[in-house]
Amino acid sequence: MDDIARHADLADLRETDAAVDLSADKTGRALHEFIADMYPISRSITGDGTRRTIDLIRNYVPLTTCEVPSGLQVFDWTVPPEWNVRDAYVKNSAGERVIDFRKSNLHLLGYSIPVSAHMTLDELKPHLYSDPEKPDWIPYRTSYYEKTWGFCLPHNELLAMQEDVYEVCIDSSLAPGHLTYGDLRLLGRTSDEVLISCHICHPSLCNDNLSGIAVATALAQHLRKMELRYTYRFVFIPGTIGAITWLALNEAHVGRVKHGFVLTCAGDSGAMTYKRSRRGNTEIDRAWSYVLEQSGEPYEIQEFSPYGYDERQYCSPGFNLPIGTVMRTPFGRFAEYHSSADNLDFVRPAALYDTLKKAIAAIDVIENDACFRNEKPFCEPKLGNYGLYGGLGGLAAGDFQMGLLWVLNMSDGDHSLLDIAERSKLPWAVIKEAAAALSRAGLIKQSEPGPTN
Amino acid sequence: MDDIARHADLADLRETDAAVDLSADKTGRALHEFIADMYPISRSITGDGTRRTIDLIRNYVPLTTCEVPSGLQVFDWTVPPEWNVRDAYVKNSAGERVIDFRKSNLHLLGYSIPVSAHMTLDELKPHLYSDPEKPDWIPYRTSYYEKTWGFCLPHNELLAMQEDVYEVCIDSSLAPGHLTYGDLRLLGRTSDEVLISCHICHPSLCNDNLSGIAVATALAQHLRKMELRYTYRFVFIPGTIGAITWLALNEAHVGRVKHGFVLTCAGDSGAMTYKRSRRGNTEIDRAWSYVLEQSGEPYEIQEFSPYGYDERQYCSPGFNLPIGTVMRTPFGRFAEYHSSADNLDFVRPAALYDTLKKAIAAIDVIENDACFRNEKPFCEPKLGNYGLYGGLGGLAAGDFQMGLLWVLNMSDGDHSLLDIAERSKLPWAVIKEAAAALSRAGLIKQSEPGPTN
């Protein structure tokens, strides 16, 4: 029994369909608990917080921790010094911590340099960040590349601060060290890769992006139990600089990536959103669109734009990878975004489970998509001869019967199962089963492994 | 005077436009009467009923009866034994026929094997078919390839049947014989063919498909009077096995088929429906879409699906012929479908005439479509020089004037008259007349016979 087996299975979906609600409930709760475990950790683009987060992920899947030294040139960027924080506060003259990093790591401006000083409120104010439009929440702010320091606090608390001489302490270190990311590879039958990426650099913010980390971990755990066609690459990386670093280190092999998606904001109660890759209509784009359409639930498909998460790097023109972005409510469209209100209450077990379930469905499409060739293309074959037809005529065809007809009709070598599924609007399970039955009957033969090879 | 001339002209459309209502009325009634003549005949995929039906069609057009022997292998299928019925009934112990084939041939399950037996109601029931959702109608059921027997009856009559010992008699024969179909060829200037197909295998069901047979017969009669560009091939065949047989026997020549359509459910009072060919945007698909759009009446265009009528065979991937399906209300969307309620009241003279008129219009498009080349392509020619322009300036152009401008402007060798008609949204008659006038004036010259050759 290996270490991992001692931990809960985040994607224990083996129950029967009839018990799917139970499974949904159990899985949703397990995902939420995992988020709760990661929540208190102070994370940034470097530092011990990312290491501790990767260690928590390793409780479920055997990922590798990669350490990249500060100062390494990665394309147009440089890996920054490592930032760690022991403590940070602003004390009033009565010695009370009026702003306290220990209460919420959001209070500290990300990458603040060390400070130890006394100052008046007027001297302090240029270093205080608040959001007057959401006056009760701590905003999330960073200054990775401009050396400064600051504190973030609810606007109402800022207004309540009195004239005083404040003690300001930021016990942080900013020194050569490493950028840390987690990398997990699940070997498939081919070396073609599916890349699933989520950022791990945000501190105590749940939807953005502990939710993405949790769902990606569960997805990896689920895929580990399967016999896979593709090799899966899960990367748990700091946003922007992490993705850039990963691409720089993997540049030679990135051509293997045939599909992929960025996973973020995966736990709020809004509808699913899929943002297309820069190419716009790759197989992963089509698989996600099909899965969301088939779900019968509300969803949104967004065209690519060069603003957002790490698809910005994966879809930069030099790489132009077939990688989309999977979200529920897109960043910036929920009020809680980048504030202390993006907390454990904001992410819901049912939503986390739903994102996971749909990711599994989209992967089922790309795992099983293929082109077949009808071996009896002149007229319909007599399905009754192969045990594939009911005897009585005059009644309308059911879904499976329609699946057989669609797969036979469209399997001319030019149409993949996903093409057929899109055009027939039949469920993926029906198309897959029809293709399997026709294949067993010798009526179709796989002509190529699919449009991606 | 040949035999045919003694019969009514189903498509006597020679009256002037002003008298079109009279012509419509007369033609509609003639079509309905033809359906009434065919209605009582017991038809199936083989047997004397198809022969008698073809004989009735021969009263109007000189078609050939083709007899294909049972047992012939046609692609994945075998021509079945021939089925004929002399009588069939279920009698109660009082000797009354409670189910009687002579009252409606729908009462007998198609291809029932011979039976002569006495049995209790419980023993009989597995052989009785009814439709609880339409309890007053006899459903239409068949069992061509699974040897069994049965009776169909209204659900209310089934419920009313008493415990009794019933005499069951099916005096049918199922023996080597022939599959019969009718084939008519109208020679045109080219050997390129237009295939018009309708199924003749349904017993006393009017819309599906005596209506298609009647309209196809009238269409053939109409085309016989014309000088034709294409060779027209009308096939009156049993559904599925008949189309498969025809394709097997004509495989070598099927490449000649440049356009075509299946004609079915042509007489109900619903709006017209055109189902595209598998290729999706062939000239026949475009011609029908244009004709229905121009009609100003409601209509529906359906994408291809591999379920329906004999387009399933013509559009199987090995053939992939440019053949659509012409219907009014699609099968399965009218409650009367495949039941005794699809009777003489359900099909309407006006609807039959309307389908015929639109089929003639669609054929007029493909007969006359062609690419022309503007002989004076630099600026507009001075139409007044050719008697094609009114003298007074300052007024808006009429339809014919617009037709001249459109044909001149688009006739660059790449656009056919149908392209121009679609883009200009002008009536076909206007485009055709404009092209004729410009041709006579030497302003355009036919560059190719059209996109199909």
Add this chain to the structure above:
Amino acid sequence: MDDIARHADLADLRETDAAVDLSADKTGRALHEFIADMYPISRSITGDGTRRTIDLIRNYVPLTTCEVPSGLQVFDWTVPPEWNVRDAYVKNSAGERVIDFRKSNLHLLGYSIPVSAHMTLDELKPHLYSDPEKPDWIPYRTSYYEKTWGFCLPHNELLAMQEDVYEVCIDSSLAPGHLTYGDLRLLGRTSDEVLISCHICHPSLCNDNLSGIAVATALAQHLRKMELRYTYRFVFIPGTIGAITWLALNEAHVGRVKHGFVLTCAGDSGAMTYKRSRRGNTEIDRAWSYVLEQSGEPYEIQEFSPYGYDERQYCSPGFNLPIGTVMRTPFGRFAEYHSSADNLDFVRPAALYDTLKKAIAAIDVIENDACFRNEKPFCEPKLGNYGLYGGLGGLAAGDFQMGLLWVLNMSDGDHSLLDIAERSKLPWAVIKEAAAALSRAGLIKQSEPGPTN
């Protein structure tokens, strides 16, 4: 100080943005005054009226008057004899001018032959044109190529005419002379041309087309002050025969025309209309669509049709130039069209200014459109290194920031700035500035001058 400088600047748009209302007001009034100057002149497709109109245009821009002799063969047409009118009237027996050319030049049927006669009302009537649907307005009618004469008058005045013996006098001359047009070339860095064409053949009609003449003149005046990429060709020509003549004379060089538009009906208070070129999606078509969409105001995009203004000639299949048509309310859609109600009240200063402003915007697009190549295409460049990024993270990007990201992401050599503008939906100024900033920073390099060369 050259002659031109002494006249008002029709497009004095040098005021700051803050003062744009003042500028709009001043420019709009200047345009309207210019129309008022041209309004009284009697114009036709030939004659002194066109010369005097071109002379008025020359007050603002240094255009060339071109004189083409009557009788010259131009494609399928012949340059007609020159038509001039000294006087024309119908006098009643009391000697009163009941129809008087001096009151409105619309009263005379265009190209009327000389007449001097006395006649009864019944003899006169076949020569009187009125519009019963707009009984108070004089309709505009011509008969260029059929030798006849006539008078146009309000229908109510026609009804009021008494039985009498009328004196009819048309003191016109129809004799070999010239067709006159104005041609202005503004040299740019390349010999590729932009053609802007407007017809000058209509008499006292303001929207159709003194408005087009005025806006084109102002546009030329504006472009004269700029350093231009393209060479601009403004043609002020009689409709149809003028455009045909110009094309015949310039046939050898017409391949230089890379973009262009016909300018007409530019001053009514309706929304803007852009009619696409025959090609349908050229750069000028896309530039105008983008500019109108960005305006946030109502507009209409029309597909090409071969009826309208001189786009009929420019877009004839032999030329097929990338030339659209710019209008406000399309001809025939405003009641005042081709009648005396298309007067100085019907065209509005604000509308004239608005058309001019949008034409300048569309030209700004084609002047600046180009393809760039991202010099650092692997991942995003670190914009902060080039002074192109604010230091503080966690906030949403502004328009300029989005412009930088879009230009970087799409600049793969295949997408022009207009492609990027369309896809990003950002204002043109933002895309242009972003490209300029990235270019200065060395992050992008122009790969080609744009899709047109």
